[in-house]
Amino acid sequence: MPELPEVETVVRELRPLIVGKTIDRVEAIWQKTFVDQAGLSLSGQIIQKIDRRGKFIILVLNRSYLIVHLRMTGRLSLSNGQGDLSDLPHLRCLIQFKDGSRLLFEDMRKFGRIYHVKEVEEVLKNVGIDALDTHLTFEHFYDYLKNRKMGVKAFLMSQKWIAGLGNIYTDESLFLAKIHPEQTCDQISPGQGRKLFTAVQEILHRAVENMGSTISDYRDAYGNPGRNQLYFKVYRRAGKPCFACGALIEKKKVAGRGTHFCPQCQKLRGSK
DNA sequence: CTAATCACCTGAAGGC
DNA sequence: TGCCTTCAGGTGATTA
Known part of the structure; x- marks a missing residue:
């Protein structure tokens, strides 16, 4: 949740x-x-x-x-x-x-x-820096990424380096940064990394402003649902047209979780 | 180091 | 109606 x-x-x-x-x-x-x-x-x-x-x-x-x-x-x-x-x-x-x-x-x-x-x-002890911590700089973020052979979705989800992202906001951030969830971390260029870093912050800040996302169970301390689910671009939109290009959003299992992405906007890249 | 699978739980939804 | 399978905002242990 x-x-x-x-x-x-x-x-x-x-x-x-x-x-x-x-x-x-x-x-x-x-x-x-x-x-x-x-x-x-x-x-x-x-x-x-x-x-x-x-x-x-x-x-x-x-x-x-x-x-x-x-x-x-x-x-x-x-x-x-x-x-x-x-x-x-x-x-x-x-x-x-x-x-x-x-x-x-x-x-x-x-x-x-x-x-x-x-x-x-x-x-x-095994939880990294908070994704919205102001001490987290791009240089810091890219240092975690650059030599890692892990897929970028698994990296963002792990909590070990950057803490706070789960399945929804990982998919939404990768879409905004136009990066394929199975892209290997060490194949992400500094330019792409910069886009991913700002995408993560933007997606999380907006979700906080909207009091979080409610799919079914989440309620805040007053029992109210969030409203950020109204702004999802890919999460739970499999088979629907991409808002950016019109291609159909795909869903497949990545890093053990149902993963949503646009096959047109988020192409797997072979090299930097 | 990385990936995949299972385990922990309950309930909703879809297929037949 | 009912049974069976699959899936779900997460993570930790275990196995390749």
Whole structure:
């Protein structure tokens, strides 16, 4: 479900709602959802701030961290504590605050996780720089690309170098940059690389402005869907005409995922 | 190092 | 109506 823009939307919405709240207790309704590796109590700790890196949400507490990953169908929302929890069949974890309100984690498919750790790196050690981090320059980006024999879609999706892109925004970025998803990284020229770098930023910024994309499950912290799906150029448009050239959009499995691209605009290139 | 497959889960959609 | 297969905004482990 959520990629960087959806996670960013949730973080921005939750920030004014939960920063400053004191935790009373955490209840795991589905055991596997909550992974406690901190070895200290959550009770009495105050949420100092809420941040994000890639698709991870980081709650900074006094003496430890809660790190949330929504995976495919996870949702976070704040409840005033009055509602009936039995109305929420997919509730997996609940963070009860001293003021009576609570942060709910619902997740139909049970892939999502909430980690309680003493150090952020315990969870994020293999996660690269955030795709919208202002410290990420083109030179930096191209250094990651240039000697890699991996396909560019797999590279963008991996999270290891650049974090935040998932299946939707990878396909949309590659279309905007006119690069074939199976293009090998080391065959991407500096000029193409520059186009890809700016395409990624443009696609992600626009998606954040549109409060993310909703295909079926994603909802923000208020339960609202995003509207960026209205602007997809290739994602889920297989068999439809390309907006740029009219050729039919293709779909094939690349890097293990359903991948959408225009065979005319995004040609595989053999050399630089 | 890179790619492919499976595993983890539930539910929706399409074919017959 | 119902059964069966496939697919889904993700990622981690394991196997070639």
